[in-house]
Amino acid sequence: TTPLLEVEGLQKHYPVKKGIVLQKQVGAVKAVDGVSFTVNRGETLALVGESGCGKSTTARLVLRLIEPSAGTIRFDGQDVTKVGGGAMRALRRRMQIVFQDPYASLNPRLTVGDAIAEPMAVHGIGNAASRQAKVQELLRLVGLQPFHAERYPHEFSGGQRQRIGIARALSVEPELVVCDEPVSALDVSIQAQVVNLMKDLQARLGLSYLFIAHDLAVVKHMADRIAVMYLGAVMEIGGKQALFAKPRHPYTRALLAAIPHPDPARRGRVTPLGGDVPSPLAVPPGCRFHTRCPFAQERCKLEVPQLRDVGDGQQVACHFSETLPDAGLDYSGGLT
Ligand code: SF4
Ligand code: MG
Numbered sequence: 001t002t003p004l005l006e007v008e009g010l011q012k013h014y015p016v017k018k019g020i021v022l023q024k025q026v027g028a029v030k031a032v033d034g035v036s037f038t039v040n041r042g043e044t045l046a047l048v049g050e051s052g053c054g055k056s057t058t059a060r061l062v063l064r065l066i067e068p069s070a071g072t073i074r075f076d077g078q079d080v081t082k083v084g085g086g087a088m089r090a091l092r093r094r095m096q097i098v099f100q101d102p103y104a105s106l107n108p109r110l111t112v113g114d115a116i117a118e119p120m121a122v123h124g125i126g127n128a129a130s131r132q133a134k135v136q137e138l139l140r141l142v143g144l145q146p147f148h149a150e151r152y153p154h155e156f157s158g159g160q161r162q163r164i165g166i167a168r169a170l171s172v173e174p175e176l177v178v179c180d181e182p183v184s185a186l187d188v189s190i191q192a193q194v195v196n197l198m199k200d201l202q203a204r205l206g207l208s209y210l211f212i213a214h215d216l217a218v219v220k221h222m223a224d225r226i227a228v229m230y231l232g233a234v235m236e237i238g239g240k241q242a243l244f245a246k247p248r249h250p251y252t253r254a255l256l257a258a259i260p261h262p263d264p265a266r267r268g269r270v271t272p273l274g275g276d277v278p279s280p281l282a283v284p285p286g287c288r289f290h291t292r293c294p295f296a297q298e299r300c301k302l303e304v305p306q307l308r309d310v311g312d313g314q315q316v317a318c319h320f321s322e323t324l325p326d327a328g329l330d331y332s333g334g335l336t
Helices: 055-062 085-094 112-122 128-141 146-150 158-170 188-205 240-245 250-257 298-302
Strands: 005-018 024-039 044-048 070-075 095-098 176-180 208-213 225-230 233-239
Touching (some): 005 055, 024 044, 024 208, 044 055, 055 208, 085 095, 112 128, 128 146, 158 188
Antiparallel strands (some): 005 070
């Protein structure tokens, strides 16, 4: 069977212009710079990377909230970038988003019931009465009480508001849910509850998730596969177990080493990354990670490493991934 979502060579460049009268393009912000991945039915693909790596832009491109500069996005075999009007509306219903900040994404003047029912109304699903019945069912599904429908978002905690955001996304029965850092704004104690709810909903409803996060700790209980992004490109992609057990890209290793290990003696001792992420306006030539990579060599500054298969369904974009020092470190971050 074909994957539910297939993204190929996806690019989003924003031209940078200079001059007051005759605006001349002097460069481009390469927010997303040639990204490819698939999301299979019923699975969770996590997109992980530091802020500014292009993961949220990728999410918005997939949902066609913004238009790509290049590349294709196929949803259930249909090219999302080429369909218009009614066909796009039909596709939109099948892919929904859960935002990072559930408060900012909920209209404070709508009751929770109306907020959850809104996407159904937009897509012309049911009538007022059937939508209210569905709201009650959705509230129960996400672990809230049906009477909460009459209340307003400010009356709820962050975790409850994210449950409301999830209920709203699920109201139109999507197949793909794009989750843009859905737990990053929540207390750590609440994060696990929301992640567990999302896993439970996935199993019950057969959902596929594109799950965006800025660190690997959040996705270790959630992801089936993980794509690690840096400065607009995928550095490594693979199954979660393989990626945690044998990370092959220096950037993946650095991200994993940042996860607190329950046993400090077994924590991956990797030199912390120096410096900041370069500006997407000035992506370094060659390997875009070379300015921060402890293993960079001359070739890295000249030649762009392509993503290549290294077995076990893992792909890595590093010239030297086979010969990097390993020293038997445990990068698993306590994943068992
Ligand atoms: Fe580091 Fe070179 Fe590999 Fe890039 S290609 S990650 S700079 S070793
Ligand atoms: Mg973001």
